[in-house]
Amino acid sequence: MSVIVGLGVVLVLAILYMIFRIGNLVGLVKGKETTDPYNKVNGFLFMAFSISSIVGFLWYSYAHYDSYTLPVASIHGGITDGLFWLTMGITVVAFVIISIVMFWFTYKYQYNPNRRGEFLADNHKLEILWTVVPAIVLALLIFRGLRVWNDITGPASKEAEVIELVGQQWLWSARYPGVKDNQLGDCNYKLIDASNEFGLDLTDKNTFDDFKSLELHLPKGREVLLKIRAKDVLHSVFLPHFRVKMDAVPGMYTYFKFTPTKTTQEMRDETGNPNFNYEMACTEICGKGHFSMRFPVVVDEPEVYEKWKAAQDAWLKLNPEYLAKVPSALREAAMIKSGVPLDNSATGAAQLRSVSITN
Numbered sequence: 001m002s003v004i005v006g007l008g009v010v011l012v013l014a015i016l017y018m019i020f021r022i023g024n025l026v027g028l029v030k031g032k033e034t035t036d037p038y039n040k041v042n043g044f045l046f047m048a049f050s051i052s053s054i055v056g057f058l059w060y061s062y063a064h065y066d067s068y069t070l071p072v073a074s075i076h077g078g079i080t081d082g083l084f085w086l087t088m089g090i091t092v093v094a095f096v097i098i099s100i101v102m103f104w105f106t107y108k109y110q111y112n113p114n115r116r117g118e119f120l121a122d123n124h125k126l127e128i129l130w131t132v133v134p135a136i137v138l139a140l141l142i143f144r145g146l147r148v149w150n151d152i153t154g155p156a157s158k159e160a161e162v163i164e165l166v167g168q169q170w171l172w173s174a175r176y177p178g179v180k181d182n183q184l185g186d187c188n189y190k191l192i193d194a195s196n197e198f199g200l201d202l203t204d205k206n207t208f209d210d211f212k213s214l215e216l217h218l219p220k221g222r223e224v225l226l227k228i229r230a231k232d233v234l235h236s237v238f239l240p241h242f243r244v245k246m247d248a249v250p251g252m253y254t255y256f257k258f259t260p261t262k263t264t265q266e267m268r269d270e271t272g273n274p275n276f277n278y279e280m281a282c283t284e285i286c287g288k289g290h291f292s293m294r295f296p297v298v299v300d301e302p303e304v305y306e307k308w309k310a311a312q313d314a315w316l317k318l319n320p321e322y323l324a325k326v327p328s329a330l331r332e333a334a335m336i337k338s339g340v341p342l343d344n345s346a347t348g349a350a351q352l353r354s355v356s357i358t359n
Ligand SMILES: [Cu+2]
Pocket: 167, 168, 234, 235, 236, 282, 283, 284, 285, 286, 290, 293
């Protein structure tokens, strides 16, 4: 069916072209200037197209400003927005001038039998001018951008809050270092199983208080370092309000550091939307469930954030059967650090039993 439709379209186009050719040839035989009638029409069409598209472009940019600019909620976000608008300003001015001149010339210098074209070999002054000016402007833009890029991608400070984000088909999970040591424990993809989704290496004592979260909680005004990885294919961390975007790559860590500047509540007040919530999305088409990789983000004052962290259960506490994987010398420390009860209560006894069975 589609072959037949395609053939039909080709035939109709061929017939239209033949009609056009025949019209032209008939005109030639009759001794008519073939360009004449189309000349003026095309000139006007060029002008109409030029004016309507420039007006449409300016109208859209102004009327829909809010739908393509999000309020910014990070320190570097303000700086990259500034760079973006500087580049945008310069390129829009150049774009509008070039478009107007281009279309105006096609109209003004349309074919006229009484006018002869002048031959102009070259003009050195003009050539130098239109090479040097854009080169200087572009170099300034690029150097400015490079400086900002180096700042954004430079090493995070020692006090930065480190949070691990893991992408997989098709969900995100976050791992926090835990309040006891504030250090993310080691992990290894070979240790990943149905429960140990991070592949925690339980011989490292820093893993004992690590906890998992299905929401990204961030402290306002503190530097955050995202350690990003993927378990299967490429994913990409996108936090639009914080102007954060970084690919999640299987087999390696990628990093992004930033400082949130507005809590969720402050953003609700600013946008006048009591239901506002930050969110994170995956921006790498990673399979059929890509659309569902939405991750809630909450920004709180640092005190509230610390309270939230302290209230979370360590991964090991929720999966006490993995105590068996902890070296026996570290087991008691692991129970204390992860909050697994040491006493003879029902859970404690059950956990110790499962430890001895698996050993
Ligand atoms: Cu994804």
